[in-house]
Amino acid sequence: MKLKASIPATILTFGLALCFASIFPAFSRAQSTDECKLWFSHPATNWNEALPVGNGRLGAMVFGGITEERIQLNEESVWTGKPADFVNPEARAALPELRKLLFAGKYDDAQQFAREKMMGDKKVNSSYQTLGDLRLRFEGDAGAASGYSRELDLNNAIARVAYQANQVNFRREIFSSAPAQALVVRLTADKTASLSFSVQLSRPGSKAAIQVTGDEITMTEHVGDGTGVRMVAKMKLLHKGGTVQVQGNSIRLQNADEATILLTAATDYAGLEPAALAASQLARAAAKPYAALQQEHIADYQQYFHRVRLDLGKTNASLFPTDARLLAVQKGNPDPELLQLYYQFGRYLLISSSRPGSLPANLQGIWADGLTPPWSADYHININIQMNYWPAEVTNLSEMHLPFLRFLYNMRSDARKTALEMYGIKGTVAHFTTDPWFFTEPYGEPQWAMWPMGLAWSAQHLWEHYLFTEDKKYLAELAYPVLKETAEFCINWLVRNPATGHLVSGPSISPENTFKTAEGKIATMVMGPTMDHMIIRDLLGNTIEASKVLKKDAAFRKQMEKALAQLAPTKIGSDGRIMEWTEEFEEAEPGHRHISHLYGLHPGRQITKQKSPELLEAARKTIEHRLSHGGGHTGWSRAWIVNFFARLQDGEAAYSNLQALLQKSTLPNLFDNHPPFQIDGNFGATAGITEMLMQSHAGEIQLLPALPAAWTQGYIYGICARGGFEADLDWENGQLKQVKVLSRLGNACQLRYGDKVISFKTQKGKTYTFNGELKQL
Numbered sequence: 001m002k003l004k005a006s007i008p009a010t011i012l013t014f015g016l017a018l019c020f021a022s023i024f025p026a027f028s029r030a031q032s033t034d035e036c037k038l039w040f041s042h043p044a045t046n047w048n049e050a051l052p053v054g055n056g057r058l059g060a061m062v063f064g065g066i067t068e069e070r071i072q073l074n075e076e077s078v079w080t081g082k083p084a085d086f087v088n089p090e091a092r093a094a095l096p097e098l099r100k101l102l103f104a105g106k107y108d109d110a111q112q113f114a115r116e117k118m119m120g121d122k123k124v125n126s127s128y129q130t131l132g133d134l135r136l137r138f139e140g141d142a143g144a145a146s147g148y149s150r151e152l153d154l155n156n157a158i159a160r161v162a163y164q165a166n167q168v169n170f171r172r173e174i175f176s177s178a179p180a181q182a183l184v185v186r187l188t189a190d191k192t193a194s195l196s197f198s199v200q201l202s203r204p205g206s207k208a209a210i211q212v213t214g215d216e217i218t219m220t221e222h223v224g225d226g227t228g229v230r231m232v233a234k235m236k237l238l239h240k241g242g243t244v245q246v247q248g249n250s251i252r253l254q255n256a257d258e259a260t261i262l263l264t265a266a267t268d269y270a271g272l273e274p275a276a277l278a279a280s281q282l283a284r285a286a287a288k289p290y291a292a293l294q295q296e297h298i299a300d301y302q303q304y305f306h307r308v309r310l311d312l313g314k315t316n317a318s319l320f321p322t323d324a325r326l327l328a329v330q331k332g333n334p335d336p337e338l339l340q341l342y343y344q345f346g347r348y349l350l351i352s353s354s355r356p357g358s359l360p361a362n363l364q365g366i367w368a369d370g371l372t373p374p375w376s377a378d379y380h381i382n383i384n385i386q387m388n389y390w391p392a393e394v395t396n397l398s399e400m401h402l403p404f405l406r407f408l409y410n411m412r413s414d415a416r417k418t419a420l421e422m423y424g425i426k427g428t429v430a431h432f433t434t435d436p437w438f439f440t441e442p443y444g445e446p447q448w449a450m451w452p453m454g455l456a457w458s459a460q461h462l463w464e465h466y467l468f469t470e471d472k473k474y475l476a477e478l479a480y481p482v483l484k485e486t487a488e489f490c491i492n493w494l495v496r497n498p499a500t501g502h503l504v505s506g507p508s509i510s511p512e513n514t515f516k517t518a519e520g521k522i523a524t525m526v527m528g529p530t531m532d533h534m535i536i537r538d539l540l541g542n543t544i545e546a547s548k549v550l551k552k553d554a555a556f557r558k559q560m561e562k563a564l565a566q567l568a569p570t571k572i573g574s575d576g577r578i579m580e581w582t583e584e585f586e587e588a589e590p591g592h593r594h595i596s597h598l599y600g601l602h603p604g605r606q607i608t609k610q611k612s613p614e615l616l617e618a619a620r621k622t623i624e625h626r627l628s629h630g631g632g633h634t635g636w637s638r639a640w641i642v643n644f645f646a647r648l649q650d651g652e653a654a655y656s657n658l659q660a661l662l663q664k665s666t667l668p669n670l671f672d673n674h675p676p677f678q679i680d681g682n683f684g685a686t687a688g689i690t691e692m693l694m695q696s697h698a699g700e701i702q703l704l705p706a707l708p709a710a711w712t713q714g715y716i717y718g719i720c721a722r723g724g725f726e727a728d729l730d731w732e733n734g735q736l737k738q739v740k741v742l743s744r745l746g747n748a749c750q751l752r753y754g755d756k757v758i759s760f761k762t763q764k765g766k767t768y769t770f771n772g773e774l775k776q777l
Helices: 007-023 025-031 091-103 107-117 274-286 290-305 322-330 336-353 384-388 390-394 398-410 412-423 454-469 472-493 530-550 554-566 613-628 635-647 651-664 680-693
Strands: 037-040 051-054 058-062 068-075 132-138 146-153 158-165 168-177 182-189 195-202 209-213 216-222 230-240 243-247 250-256 258-267 309-311 701-703 714-721 725-732 735-743 749-753 756-760 767-771
Touching: 037 322, 037 336, 051 146, 051 158, 051 168, 051 336, 058 168, 058 182, 058 258, 068 182, 068 230, 068 258, 091 107, 091 412, 132 182, 132 258, 158 290, 168 290, 182 195, 182 274, 182 290, 195 216, 195 230, 195 258, 216 274, 230 250, 230 274, 250 258, 258 274, 290 336, 309 336, 322 336, 322 651, 336 390, 336 651, 336 680, 384 390, 384 454, 384 635, 384 680, 390 398, 390 454, 390 680, 390 714, 398 412, 398 454, 398 472, 412 472, 454 472, 454 530, 472 530, 472 554, 530 554, 613 635, 635 651, 635 680, 651 680, 680 714, 701 725, 701 735, 735 749
Parallel strands: 701 749
Antiparallel strands: 037 146, 051 058, 058 068, 068 132, 132 195, 146 158, 158 168, 168 182, 182 258, 195 250, 209 216, 216 230, 230 258, 243 250, 309 714, 714 725, 725 735, 735 767, 749 756
16 A cells, blocks of 8 residues: 655655745745644554544544445443442451551551551443454555545544545545434545445453344343443444445445445443334434534534634644654644644533533543453542543533533432441542442552542532533532532541641541552551542532532531641641651652642632632642653653642643643544553643643633643634633743733633733623733734
8 A cells, every 4th residue: 555655755755844834934834734634644554543533422432444444433331340339348447546547657557457448349341442343344446545634623523534546536524413412424435336245233252142134133142241331332324336245244335326324322221222222313313414413423522622722833844744743842843733632622522522411521531441441440539530520621522521510419329328338427538430330438558548539539520510600509509418428428538647636637548559568568548648638629619619609508618617727737748748648657658659748729719819829839849850760651641740830830830741741641643641541641732732722720811821822823712711710822932912801701801921910790691802912802
């Protein structure tokens, strides 16, 4: 197969092109037409090169092969497992003794005790799994194929494959439609009777049953050997011209002019009959012409995607394949349009993996291969799922936040049970991870599991959604019940430290991190880790404010205020860093990927330049220490660091870490690399770029707080701020040129740019325009 250019040659050409673009910017602007496309000059050779499509629930990875096309499939609820209770029956009675050991400094003894008395025995395995593969095998000689291209167009959420073989131009279009609830594959050629291929559904390594009837294939399985959901996938082949015949488990189409493959899938996770649901979705999709399916898909998708526009500078880099551009960045060539593409790719992934009514995006969004993906592609609630939703509000995708918020509401039943049975406390609690059946108990090792703050951290998102929307009905019906019960657990969980008199959380950890005891042993649990107190301070403050908005629970509000006043403060150590634990322990891994004790900097709002400059400086020293010891070595950790530096208003450091994310932790298809692939880094970086350009967590809208020198000119339109504001920002020569602020709710607004601050009243639905001096135009 002839390719457009080999990658090494492309890199050389790319470097020259960047130089040429800097000398002749008009040329680069005229030529730069594919800023929102990922494209490649060769088929995917592995999963990390394939291109994702999704409608929030039904996803696919498109490989783009010539002789054989593999489209790997996912449906969000294809999970093994079932509801299970596994609280350790000895936990409640053991809690006082465990606390006693920790207060006495017997950390190693406490760890052994917690492993035996506190960890549950999780016997029911639960894991997300692939739905299967859709494979197309093409007939004819494709060895002479040329002019190949494979792309994902973020403007309309369509993947395409095109090439020429035997003097015929072949083209495929693949998208996952939310209106149709179907995956659509369109195949065309510019010469009649040129399409001949077989199509097959399969689920490698499983016991799936395949049935082929006429132009349809049905695949069914009760996953997990009967411990999991019942899944059904249905496929229909529509064609113009040609003939169809069944060949074993496949359908063969010969000499067609064009063809459309429709695929639907469903499970019984939500109590529905999957076969009937998949069949009705397939029938509805098949009743519409392809053009109508495509048009309604594009209209549905673009109502979300086109809300935000970003320009970080122009080159002609988009003329080169995405993998070549990534390699060029890894060799030190700047590519602002690749960061722009990466940003919008993050928004695309959130739209495609999290829609109202769906499950939340998991560790891999909705895209996972095989029957045993890493970490079960579950819902880690000790940073990962939270990071998935950091861009939701700020990048104008508030609706995509709702699956996670609804998920938290649905966790309450099991979370109440765990709080009472494990700790003897009213309220709700969850630990480090969960699954679609909402388990909240800890299991495994105390190093990651003995952490009762998973729901408390997640609850921050409930309040954040309110701050952006001020939807009181949502606050009263969905958010406040979770906030209140989680706060109820926390105020009863806190105990007084006999040495300081402060209220502290424990037994608990600083997620997944360890320290060295005086005896030189490695330990993990303490009474009073800094992150716990930051989370609790955030939770209680948010719940207090929510109760005021709703004018309810005054007595409970006083309890929360009393607990807040006695909560252990954030402390700065002798070396000027924020202390992670109650004592200045030596870190076993000074470059650890979790930087949990900076929760108050981001995503919290306790450490700000406006309110706590001394903690801000200590936070900087904390990050610099981690980085100097190899921190940020995983994709999601590096993305968190971008957000940290944005909050520190250090644009150069934030930009440097964005570059490092592309250079060290990004796969050829722009997926984030932990390693292996985890989607949280994509979402975290998108949020971080937004934080560099606008922030609103400190009670005002701050414009361009962390603009790096590399982005001398550009704009971002449509990003959102707390209080119900939407902003369009233009900058030139590294300075604010103009800002437009749309007031969605009619609240008073305070704008900051550098040292300039203005406050003004607004009217709902009105836009206010200011120049770089914050003078109204």
